[in-house]
Amino acid sequence: MKPSVPSPRRAAPGRPRTIGATLLAGTVLLSSGCAVANSAGGDTGRADGRTLRVVLTQEPPTLEPCEASLTGTGVVVRSNITEPLVERDPASGELNPLLSTGWKQTTPRTWTFGIRSGVTFQNGAPFTAEDAAFSIDRAVNSDLACNVEGYVFGDEDLRVEAVDDGRLTVTTEQPDPILPLRLSFVEIVPRTTDTGAKVRIPIGTGPYAVRSWQPGAAISLDRFDDYWGEAPAFARARYVWRGDASVRAAMIDKGEAEIAVALDPMEAEKDTTAAYPNNETTALRLDGREPPLDDLRVRRAIDLAVDRGGIIDALLGGLAEPAAQLVPPGVVGHGDGIEPTRQDVGEARALVEEASADGVPTGRQITLVARNGMFSGVSETAEALQYQLREIGLNVRVRMADTATHLQYLLRPLPEDVGPVALLIMHGNQAGDAAFTASQYLLSDGPQSTFGTEHLDRRIAEAGALSGERRQKAFADLFAEQNDSVVQYAHLAHMNGLLSLSRSIRYEPNSATGDELRLAEVRPAEGAKP
Template sequence: MTTKSAVPPTPSPGRARAALAAVVSTTLLLTSACAVANSGGGGDAGSADGDTLRVVLGQEPPTLEPCESSLTSTGVVVRSNITEPLVERDPTTGELLPLLATGWQQSAEDPATWTFDIREGVTFQNGEPFTAEDAAFTIDRAVNSDLACNVDGYVFGDMELTATATSDTRLTVTTGEPDPILPLRLSFVEIVPRTTSTEAKVREPIGTGPYAVADWQTGVSITLRRHDDYWGEAPAYATARYVWRAESSVRAAMIERGEADIATAIDPEDATEEHSVPYPNNETTALRLDGTEAPLDDIRVRRAISLAIDRDGIVDTLFDGEADPAAQLVPRGVVGFNDELSPTPYDPEAARALVEEAAADGVPVDRRITLIARNSQFPRVAETAEALQYELAEIGLNVRIRMTDTAAHLQYQLRPFPEDAGPVALLIMHGNQAGDAAFTASQYLLSEGPQSTFGTADLDRRIAEADATSGPDRQDAFADVLSYQDETVAQYAYLAHMRGLLGLAPGVEYEPDPATGDEMRLAEVRPAGDARAGDEG
């Protein structure tokens, strides 16, 4: 005889939303009080001397290692500032553009081989010339070494890849199987000199970008200096200085008081029309549910969690409407986005029924689930975690919250996951910077994906088949993958496609784009009125 777990009475959707609003209001009040109490210690990002661009981040980058720059907290400083790739993707149009490579071509005789023409006249920040040998070395270091680079798992997975310099200006890259999007993948590989260590990740990287690392005072600031021998247009500011403040209110206040020029991830309640700019980013928030641990190993419980989330309420109340309820891990504009998917409707009664059904079959639905979120992951992340905890409690699940720093969150985000952690619902924010669902699928959906807790053999097969396609077939194949994941695996309970708010001082001109949260290109920032800024601002 199966014992049914006891659960409290089901509230009506109207009562549930009212209660959620009360929880959110109380949390916001407490958070605001804490922010005001701590705001006096904010400090500034340096003097407004006109030569220094002062940027305040939500957190200190855990590393500046270029092969980790697909991590948002690292890439926002490193990518296109300190280092550069062979190819870059226009974040608005998706077009691939030449950078350290001036052109590329897939071999007609051997489709598994691509040839890249290397830009001449480029020097690293240590004065050494950049050649195809450096490009080959960098690719091998990032993909084939034992460094466990995030770019390896995120972008290349288990791909076999060989890079060879056939001359100083010619690079060939060969893959085990023909890869129709290899140039797109290589846009994530930030080039470093061939003298870079292959035994350990570097603290202060050398690259070909417009800025070089001048100083990193751990816990205090990172300072970049202009690379005077940069091959491209010289950036407007001689120096850039990054500091970090966890509270959005402090970051916003630093802009208003003239203590910073740019502030990332401003909360909606701290934004002002004068000092902040909204922009579409490519981030999607979701709960990743560990399907290897009870009760999350039961698909009924995972589906119940999705039904229990009031996405509209969270978007309206916590995100001030600056987001859209999500039905998949990729936003519109990414190859594979499925127009036919709709956000799971808010239905706590149906969710509770699924939990009760699972409990009747012996699933330990009262086992404590740990909801893990990262501080400064996105505006009002703590309040979002509180709202989710409340909503899941209302359907009979036992959830505790654990807020972490970046390093601790990464332990749960990337394989190998911590042992004996119990059932985990990890609050993630996934940004598909590349514009192709292959990067999402290989990372988050494959059974052994670097950021996936489980999957199925059939889903793995569908992903592999989709990854071999191109053109319209590719769009259809990955749209099918995303739909099939929801129907048969349900590893994710989606929240929202996010929009960002950037704090911007009146004295600078910068137009954020969908990639700003992942790579803020300092060379595109100009003093207000600078003729080189064109029509931006």
């Protein structure tokens, strides 16, 4: 069994972003809403030194723990109200025990987990293996349609058994070398939690408990005095939300909040801001079902036409790195040797002309769909891409869409009779393993893929059964093959997030901050008292 690790405080584990991925927090986002400080979303309260005030981009859609892999929920719930059995260190990628004390694979399909003793839920009940088994069964095997079930576990059910208070076994349908990583997405709740409906106010084992949720106004937390780990510095926390990035920044300047998420690049030079790599990657997804995008030459031409450096410098404030694959460095499966495509307008134009000469309708209008508020400068980025694709002889129009419309293009079943589509996406792999990306974006029938190849599908399945260095190499090779023989994606940039922090606190953001903002990691600045 993996050695027990004392974990009075833990590093924030990485989390995947799902269909609600970019609605909130962490990335360089800008909502289309407009507000004035303290005019919407509730009052942040006074600067009393005991309350940590956080301003988000919008109200969380839910606080249900089984939906915590959605960014808008996880940024409040994860590591603050609830905790999982296993944590992933976002810097090293290592898995560490949390509510579990360790684990081992006892058969090809069965894993055994030790359960930490001396842990109490916020309702006063002791935490045991029975609660862990209940939480996994509720999140993965129930009819609640939890986000974590579809994104992390797919259609697979788990057989879960509490052997005794301190031991749990989990059996999968097929051997799964990364089951402990998958379980890091399951937040633990008491076995008395409703199984017929999702909860509004969650109960967990974390350092904070929910005091109140005022719809449209604020969410307030109190420090949980019986927390099993190290007590957080601040006695209370209060979340409010503002749609305008400039308002969020101004709230820090005016002393109305201690943390503001998702700032504009124009704020980057302030000494109150902190930039950090957030595992988000932007790309154009090319729908290969429709001509001219069904022609490999045209897709390669689009990849060659993109001026990644120019877009990053001029429109993203330099807060990004050119991308060559859907996952950034630090994720298992990232290929260090895969270089971003260098812009070559001449070669791109020649490929389009060659395809046209062979009868490909390269003059057919391609719709470039982008979502309002996806990141700061998204509309300008879409217009730059439109210009660059027109320069190589393609007919492109831009459609800026709201979230609901963009999701229709993003997820299967994909819309019909809309013509060829190049969809601007932003994907975050906070899980730290390329399997979550490949299953969603590269499989022929993946939920966020428009096409693929049988050969690539087989390689994805084979890679998912491997572990260690063999797994790393197999997934890196998959991304290289995508770039060479499929080209469903023209990758743009690995993005950075930007926080604003009051001078009264100290906090070091990491690659998981956008999905899991751990309040216990925030400390008063020297001389300031909580």
